[in-house]
Amino acid sequence: MLIIWAAVGATLAVLITPTVYRNLNQKPLDGLIIGLIVGIIGSVPGLLVFWLLLPYRFRQSDRPPHPLDGFRWRGVAQMHSNNILEVRDIHTFIGQFHILEGVSLEVPRGSITVILGRNGAGKTTTLRSIIGLNNPRSGSIFYNGRNITHATAHEIAASGIGYVPEHRAIFKELTVRENLEIAARKRGDLERNQQFIFDLFPDLQRLIDLPGGNLSGGQQQMLAIARALVPDNDLLLIDEPSEGLAPVIIDQLMAAIKQLAKHKTVLLVEQNFRVASRLADRYVIIDDGHSVMSGDMADLIKNPDVIKRYLGVA
Numbered sequence: 001m002l003i004i005w006a007a008v009g010a011t012l013a014v015l016i017t018p019t020v021y022r023n024l025n026q027k028p029l030d031g032l033i034i035g036l037i038v039g040i041i042g043s044v045p046g047l048l049v050f051w052l053l054l055p056y057r058f059r060q061s062d063r064p065p066h067p068l069d070g071f072r073w074r075g076v077a078q079m080h081s082n083n084i085l086e087v088r089d090i091h092t093f094i095g096q097f098h099i100l101e102g103v104s105l106e107v108p109r110g111s112i113t114v115i116l117g118r119n120g121a122g123k124t125t126t127l128r129s130i131i132g133l134n135n136p137r138s139g140s141i142f143y144n145g146r147n148i149t150h151a152t153a154h155e156i157a158a159s160g161i162g163y164v165p166e167h168r169a170i171f172k173e174l175t176v177r178e179n180l181e182i183a184a185r186k187r188g189d190l191e192r193n194q195q196f197i198f199d200l201f202p203d204l205q206r207l208i209d210l211p212g213g214n215l216s217g218g219q220q221q222m223l224a225i226a227r228a229l230v231p232d233n234d235l236l237l238i239d240e241p242s243e244g245l246a247p248v249i250i251d252q253l254m255a256a257i258k259q260l261a262k263h264k265t266v267l268l269v270e271q272n273f274r275v276a277s278r279l280a281d282r283y284v285i286i287d288d289g290h291s292v293m294s295g296d297m298a299d300l301i302k303n304p305d306v307i308k309r310y311l312g313v314a
């Protein structure tokens with residue numbers, strides 16, 4: 001716009017000055033040369049203003065590059081703005097096996113959403129599809145408005161989704177400190193977030209120099225979750241955190257998850273309905289590779305028939 005403005009100004013100066021000169025009975029050729037000079041000088045302020053505004057117009061490029069920039073996402077998704085994650089009718093294969101045959105779910109920002117379902121229903125495969133370890137063959141996954149369906153696990157992790165796999169994947173031979181240090185995505189992640197982590201899990205601070213393998217089951221689970229909190233993730237996917245733990249430890253862990261969910265969105269898989277019902281705001285049930293129901297946890301609690309049918313407990 002400003003370039004056009006400058007060009008129009010310059011052209012007018014070039015055209016008008018010789019006419020003015022002719023009227024003053026001077027040589028039109030001198031007028032043309034002076035017009036050119038006036039035009040060039042006249043366009044300078046326009047270009048200057050344009051140059052000053054340039055960084056402002058392109059200030060988007062001043063922000064740190066987003067890991068998914070330039071990634072093949074088809075425009076901004078028509079996501080419900082309240083959802084941090086939307087999974088739409090995904091089909092995922094493991095080898096030739098068609099494991100997920102239509103899973104859809106929505107995770108409202110700031111919520112704790114739980115995936116329920118029997119053993120082998122496809123809960124872990126759903127998390128692995130989201131995190132890019134098993135990209136779906138069809139359907140789509142949107143995270144923060146971006147289509148991440150075919151992104152790599154590295155790109156997805158870098159975009160702010162933390163993953164805590166089943167069976168507490170920690171390095172048993174490394175100390176708690178080392179486990180946390182190698183979870184950092186960038187320098188400074190651990191310094192920035194360690195206070196938050198130690199407030200949630202004071203045991204980890206106390207055991208900081210012990211090898212991971214020396215921790216109890218509950219402490220190992222805490223370390224596994226803590227590792228996902230070292231980088232600045234917005235969304236945590238946690239697979240069966242209560243598995244194999246004593247009830248009193250489960251209660252401690254649930255309290256910590258509830259506490260961290262004040263700052264992060266959580267999507268968790270949980271077989272233990274007692275735990276899930278106390279923790280989660282929203283639920284989705286997966287049965288035999290299909291998502292079959294979803295809604296508010298408060299409504300599911302009032303529906304023992306559904307619980308019995310899909311989860312085998314009442």
Ligand SMILES: Nc1ncnc2c1ncn2[C@@H]1O[C@H](COP(=O)(O)OP(=O)(O)O)[C@@H](O)[C@H]1O
Pocket residue numbers: 094097099117118119120121122123124125126
């Ligand atoms: N590596 C694999 N090879 C073949 N089948 C698998 C593999 N991993 C999982 N499956 C199958 O996929 C289905 C879903 O598994 P999974 O997502 O782990 O279930 P869940 O977490 O709900 O218990 C199960 O029937 C399981 O046997």
Ligand SMILES: [Mg+2]
Pocket residue numbers: 123124125166239
């Ligand atoms: Mg599983």
